[in-house]
Amino acid sequence: MIxxxxxxxxxxxxxxxxxxxxxxxxxxxxxSGAGKSTIVNAIAGTxxxxxxxxxxxxxxxxxxxxxxxxxPEARRVGYVFQDALxxxxxxxxxxxxxxxxxxxxxxxxxxxxxxxxxxxLTRLLERRxxxxxxxERQRVxxxxxLLASPRLLLMDEPLASLDAPRxxxxxxxxxxxxxxxxxxxxxxxxxxxxxxxLADSMVLVxxxxxxxxxxxxxxxxxxxxxAHTGRFEAGAVVEARVARHxxxxxxxxxxxxxGELVVPNVDSLPGEPVRARVRxxxxxxxxxxxxxxxxxxxFAAEVVALDGEFGGIVDVRLRVGATPLVARITRKAAEELxxxxxxxxxxLVKAVSIDRRSxxxx
Amino acid sequence: xxxxxxxxxxxxxxxxxxxxxxWSLPLAxxxxxxxxxxxxxxxxxxxxAVHLPLVLPPxxxxxxxxxxxxxxxxxxxxxxxxxxxxxxxxxxxALAAAVMGFPLMVRAIRLAIDAVDPRxxxxxxTLGAGAWRVFFTVTLPLAWPGLVTGALLGFxxxxxxxxxxxxxxxxxxxxxxxxxxxxxxxxxxxxxxAQALHLSLLSVALSLGALALSEWLVRRERPAHAx
Numbered sequence: 001m002i003x004x005x006x007x008x009x010x011x012x013x014x015x016x017x018x019x020x021x022x023x024x025x026x027x028x029x030x031x032s033g034a035g036k037s038t039i040v041n042a043i044a045g046t047x048x049x050x051x052x053x054x055x056x057x058x059x060x061x062x063x064x065x066x067x068x069x070x071x072p073e074a075r076r077v078g079y080v081f082q083d084a085l086x087x088x089x090x091x092x093x094x095x096x097x098x099x100x101x102x103x104x105x106x107x108x109x110x111x112x113x114x115x116x117x118x119x120x121l122t123r124l125l126e127r128r129x130x131x132x133x134x135x136e137r138q139r140v141x142x143x144x145x146l147l148a149s150p151r152l153l154l155m156d157e158p159l160a161s162l163d164a165p166r167x168x169x170x171x172x173x174x175x176x177x178x179x180x181x182x183x184x185x186x187x188x189x190x191x192x193x194x195x196x197x198l199a200d201s202m203v204l205v206x207x208x209x210x211x212x213x214x215x216x217x218x219x220x221x222x223x224x225x226x227a228h229t230g231r232f233e234a235g236a237v238v239e240a241r242v243a244r245h246x247x248x249x250x251x252x253x254x255x256x257x258x259g260e261l262v263v264p265n266v267d268s269l270p271g272e273p274v275r276a277r278v279r280x281x282x283x284x285x286x287x288x289x290x291x292x293x294x295x296x297x298x299f300a301a302e303v304v305a306l307d308g309e310f311g312g313i314v315d316v317r318l319r320v321g322a323t324p325l326v327a328r329i330t331r332k333a334a335e336e337l338x339x340x341x342x343x344x345x346x347x348l349v350k351a352v353s354i355d356r357r358s359x360x361x362x
Numbered sequence: 363x364x365x366x367x368x369x370x371x372x373x374x375x376x377x378x379x380x381x382x383x384x385w386s387l388p389l390a391x392x393x394x395x396x397x398x399x400x401x402x403x404x405x406x407x408x409x410x411a412v413h414l415p416l417v418l419p420p421x422x423x424x425x426x427x428x429x430x431x432x433x434x435x436x437x438x439x440x441x442x443x444x445x446x447x448x449x450x451x452x453x454x455x456a457l458a459a460a461v462m463g464f465p466l467m468v469r470a471i472r473l474a475i476d477a478v479d480p481r482x483x484x485x486x487x488t489l490g491a492g493a494w495r496v497f498f499t500v501t502l503p504l505a506w507p508g509l510v511t512g513a514l515l516g517f518x519x520x521x522x523x524x525x526x527x528x529x530x531x532x533x534x535x536x537x538x539x540x541x542x543x544x545x546x547x548x549x550x551x552x553x554x555x556a557q558a559l560h561l562s563l564l565s566v567a568l569s570l571g572a573l574a575l576s577e578w579l580v581r582r583e584r585p586a587h588a589x
Contacts, residue, residue, distance in 0.1 A: 046484050072487040079488040085481055089503050098499075099489030148489045 002026060002152065002186065006052030006062075008038050015039065015208035018052075024178050027199035027216070028188045030228065035208040036188045040154045043186065044079050045072035056152045056184075076107075078150030082157040084141035086129035092140050093125040099148025108149045110181065118180065119143045119173055135166035139173060146181070153177075156188045167194075174198060193358060196220070196237055196277040204228055216275065221324045234315065235279035236325045242268045251296075251351065254359075258321020262296040263354040274359055280315055282353035283327035286346045287337055297349040301325065303339050314339075318347050325349075372564060375540040378452055379520035382459030383467075383513055390464055390512060394471035395497070399480065415526075416465040424529025427458055431530075454531035455538045459520030466519055467512040474508020475501060507580045514576035518569055541565050 005018040015035040028036045041047035043054055045061065048069065054062040056077070061070045078099075086095050100112065116122055119139045129137060138158055145153060155174070159167045171194065178185065178198070189195055195202055195216060202219050204212040206228045212219050217237040219225065240256035245265065252266040254276060261276060268274065289298060301318040308315055314334045316327045325347055339345070393412060397405070415423050431438045431448040438449060448454035478501055486496040502509070524542040531538040533547060541561055548558035 044484075044488050046487065071492070072484070073490045073492050075488075076490075077488060079485065081481065081485065085479070085485045087482060087486070087500060098486070098491070102490035102495075144489065 001055075001057055002043075002184065003053070003055045004039065004043065006039070006042055006049035006054060008035075008042055008047060008049045010038055013208060017203075017205065017208070017210050019203045019210050019213045021201050021203065021213070023184075023200035024182065025185045025187055025199045025201075027195040027202040028186060028205055029190065029192070029195050029202050030205035030211075031190055034205045036190075036205050037156055038208075039205065040079075040156050040186060040188055043152070044077050044154055045070060045075050059151075073102075076149070076151045078145035078148055078153040080138070080141050080145050080153065080155045080158045082160045084129070084134075084137040086132075086137055086140055086144070088129050090129075091125065092121065092127050092129070092132070095129065095140055095144050096121070096125075096147055099144060103147075103149050110146050110149045112147060115143050115146050118176055133166070134162050135169050138162065138166075138170050142170075142173065142177070146177070146183070150183070153183050153185045154188075155185060157190070158187075159189075159191070159194060171197060192220075193277065196275055196358065220277075221326075234326060234328065235277055235282070236323075238276045238278055238323055238325070240274055240276060242266070242270050242272045242274060244270055256321070256323050258319075258323045259297075259299045261349070261354070262351045263359060264352060266359050276354055277358040278325060278349055278354060279358075280326040280328035282349060283318075283325060284348040285316060285318075285327050285329060285333075285337065285339070286348060289346050290348070293348075294350075295348045296351040297347075299325075299347045299349075301345055301347040303341055303343045303345060305341055306334060306339060318345070320347060368561070368564070370536060371539065371541055371544045371561065372568070374452060374536070375521055375568070378455045378459055378540055379517050381453075381456040382463060382520040383516045385456070386460035386464050386516065387467060387509075387513055390467035390516070391471055391502075391509065393464075394468045394475055394512075395501070397468070398472045398475040412468055413465045415462050420462060420523070420525025421529050423461060424458060424526035427454070427461065427526065427530040431457065448531070450531050450534060450538065452531075452537055455523075455527050455540060456520075458526040458530050459523045460516075462523050462526055463516030463519040466515040470512035470515055471505065471508050474505035474511075477508075478504045510576050510579045514572055517572050521565070521568060521572075541568075 001020070001022045003020045008015040013035070015038050017035070017039050028039060030036050038047055042049050042062070049062065049064065051064045052062070053060065053064070060068050061075050062068060087098065090098070096112070100108070119142060121139060121143055124132065124136055124140065129140070132140065142158070159170055162170065175198065177183065187198055199216050201214065202216045203210055204219055204225060211228055212222060212225055217239055220235070220237050238256050238261060240254035240261060243253040243255040243260060245252050250265045252263050252268065254261040254263060254274060263276060266274065299320040301320045304317040304319050306314050306316055312331055314329055314331050316329060316334065316339060318325045318327060327347060397409060429435050431454065433449050441447070448457050482500055483496050486500045491499065522542055523540070524546065527538065527540065528543055533539050533543045539547070541564070545558050545561045545565070548554040548561065
């Protein structure tokens with residue numbers, strides 16, 4: 001359980017943030033400069049809020065009114081930075097040992113061998129940070145933070161300085177951490193795909209304020225937040241389970257409340273809960289079930305509402321069973337189809353529009 | 363001049379310069395850290411005060427030391443009961459050398475600390491290291507080349523110190539007569555040019571030796587890391 005209610009002043013920029021989350025991974029999501037980093041720095045204790053309170057699992061780390069301000073080194077909060085910030089004058093092994101040595105043996109709950117195996121660090125131990133690739137560096141940084149046996153792990157855009165393949169690699173490691181170590185993580189990102197893939201609950205930060213908080217699916221389904229989540233990325237998150245794999249065609253079938261979603265192969269076991277992000281611009285609408293079409297996913301749906309009717313583009317909110325979906329179409333198309341709330345339609349989603357990066361394990 | 367006397371002068375110079383550096387280096391490191399990392403009211407003034415010996419005429423610095431640390435100076439009187447006497451002693455020459463070399467050391471070390479990414483220090487804090495441990499395991503090892511350079515500059519300045527020394531502790535053979543003072547003395551007496559030249563060459567050799575030593579210290583693999 002993470003409770004944050006703080007006010008921080010950074011020059012002319014004021015940040016007021018209050019949120020509470022009880023989830024394995026909480027995402028702080030927002031544009032660059034929205035104040036996300038300042039919030040995690042306050043949790044780490046490297047930025048002192050002007051007022052407020054911060055508590056992790058019932059332990060108060062900061063409380064201005066009660067004059068509590070635990071020093072950063074005593075907070076037991078691990079921090080993984082955007083650029084790994086490994087100590088350049090030490091080997092990887094010494095970097096890993098730095099925080100571990102400073103943790104009293106009684107407080108250590110992370111096993112060194114386990115972390116080294118988990119993050120695949122064995123081959124790197126004798127090397128210097130300067131000789132590592134970006135992805136390797138970030139893995140060492142995660143291992144270093146973990147070996148200090150933190151009660152909470154802060155990750156501030158840990159993938160931002162990596163290229164796409166490295167991103168995918170580190171994402172898989174973070175998923176492993178979440179599932180194996182059961183360590184609460186606050187994950188800062190401005191990439192929606194990372195948030196939907198990793199996080200259970202999210203806090204939307206905009207202009208130094210918390211614009212929304214809640215489960216990832218709920219927050220992303222709210223149309224009024226589109227200005228913050230970005231037009232291009234707008235869409236819905238489908239909570240589903242892996243139904244089966246289609247080995248022959250390399251496809252995975254996800255079952256959700258409302259139907260079955262066919263997506264390109266996802267490494268997973270049948271029955272595993274997953275989240276798939278379906279972008280609004282990848283959803284089309286047909287009045288009758290089309291035939292002779294390449295699109296694999298056709299769902300019977302009902303129009304809930306039409307948003308943004310003044311521009312040339314309309315976001316049509318649909319309901320497929322109990323699952324919300326958003327279709328972004330032109331206003332011309334909406335008028336030609338005479339779309340209105342309550343109308344029964346068919347929602348069309350190309351399977352290939354949902355790639356591996358859009359599917360996360362819940 | 364007998365070789366024994368020459369050796370005495372060289373040894374005295376080395377002793378004065380070494381003690382001067384040894385005593386002022388920790389203070390220079392602390393001052394450099396404060397200037398590089400902390401913000402406080404009056405910092406500009408403090409910075410200026412640290413650099414004062416660099417811009418003042420050395421004679422003025424020597425005179426100030428004489429007023430402060432002389433037998434009748436306020437600090438001199440305070441320290442005398444503790445057995446610490448500077449006036450007309452080699453310790454006074456070391457103090458003059460330390461004061462004159464101090465700004466050079468601070469400058470070099472401060473530049474090196476400035477070059478250490480402060481976020482590395484934050485990372486160390488979040489890993490459980492207190493401020494002192496962070497300083498000794500992260501900041502100082504990374505600033506090592508600057509520390510060596512600073513020490514060398516201070517040492518070289520101490521070896522060459524003349525004005526402040528002669529004003530503060532006079533020119534007493536065997537006690538305060540360091541190399542520059544001895545050279546000066548020989549140039550002032552007729553027919554002693556050969557000795558002056560000889561000591562000058564020795565002085566050059568010492569300086570080159572110190573330079574080589576510092577190069578070696580910097581290039582040698584940096585002090586590995588905290589255990």
